[in-house]
Amino acid sequence: MAHYNAAMSTLKWTRPVARVAIAAAACIGSLAIADLTESSAQGAQTKVGSVAKLLAEASADPAAPITTAPFTTGEHCSINLLSVKGIVPAHYHAKHEETVLIEFGSGTMRLGDKKVRVAAGDLMHIPKGVVHGFVPDSGGVRVVSIFAPAFDGKDRVLVPPGALTGK
Secondary structure (H helix, E strand, O other): OOEEOOOOEEEEOOOHHHHHHHHHHHHHOOOOOOOOOOEOOOOOEOOOOOHHHHHHHHOOOOOOOEEEEEEEEOOOOEEEEEEEOOOEEEEEOOOOEEEEEEEEOEEEEEEOOEEEEEEOOEEEEEOOOOOEEEEEOOOOEEEEEEEEOOOOOOOOEEOOOOOOOOO
């Protein structure tokens, strides 16, 4: 699956590390190679981790429909890890763009007025104001969600099931 239009883009990649690195680079506007054992000049720490392991450690209730594990927040973006076992209702973000990488599993993503089948390896960019939601297939889904600017959890506006726009 590979297509692009002004409202959404979905790309399939073959290497998980490259997927996340490119998504993060798109979020912050640059790609840098760093020694992962060092701190930056500003004191920020580099971070490496397994999505599955970090989500397992963050989940107090393995049966919860959605588990979120904040991974990092920088000056320009934030990265969250999600385990999705239930429906993510239709919503939009008025002030944030979101890039979503399906790390494991599959389901149906609502992007504006379209429904798109997505699976492990799919990468989506969701501009601010675009209504989106998700229905996972059985077995659940692991997701890397990158917000720009950094997300504080407050810019999530739920919309009625038939609404096509977030504006």
